[in-house]
Amino acid sequence: MKKTILLLAFLIIGIAAVAKPPCLKVETLFDGSYNSNKSVSLQISKSPKEYFRGCTVSNNRELVKKIEKMFKEDAGRAEKSQELTQNGRPSYSSMIIQNNGFEIYVGLSYESGSGCYLFIKGSPEAFR
């Protein structure tokens, strides 16, 4: 009897533990540390239907490199990734990461003048 209850308790805990946030490196851009950065614009939206994060960087080569590094680190977990180039230089990179059975789309667009635009988009269930 006790064994059965213990087993069920472990089963429930196990199921609850399966659902976890994706913990993407690029998400650290939205943890508040860049809110007051003058070269950064952040757009955060969360609704029952969609989870969205947008980040525009302008005139900050170092930050662009940092974002690029974070993106590449996350790309290791991607189900699918794509890189578009223009004149031999990357213009847009994207990847799809699966979490909790839902897709997370991450895109990084390189903009002129040492800038970039990064976005994270997906179902809210993917981020729980």
Next chain:
Amino acid sequence: MSMQQNILTFRETEQLCRLYLDCRLSVAEETELHYVLGKLPYRSRIIDEARESMGIAVALGRRSDVNVRKTAIWRARYRYAGVAASVVIALAVSVSMWFIAGNNAVSRSSIAQREIVAYEAGKKLAPEAASEAVDKSIRKADMLMARSEAFDKASLEHRNYLMNLTDDTK
């Protein structure tokens, strides 16, 4: 009485039972037979019939087996009931948690359908401006996603074209 128990053979017991069923035993003999049938393990149609009419379901030796079996059955039943109760409790907890989570989500979404925050050049934007900035950003993201998808489609078509070309040359 114990003497009688040792002396009585199967045939004698059966004979006594036959007499009992024919109502030819005295009250004292019936009492003795009742006691004997409760103690002896003999079984036959007549003995069992006598036992049944006396209200003795089975001989004592068998009764202990039955008791053991009944205890085992009840133990198994308790175990299954325990498992069933645990499953029901677990399901009830899961369902109630799911409902609570659902209600919380509904109440949250009814208070604010969409949570929007935006910062521009280190400053937090007012709700209206933030909403506008977020919508613009989403449109830009959608456009980039569409472009990427179109590129994927085009490269797939190109690959198929090349494959067909190779097949034709064969």
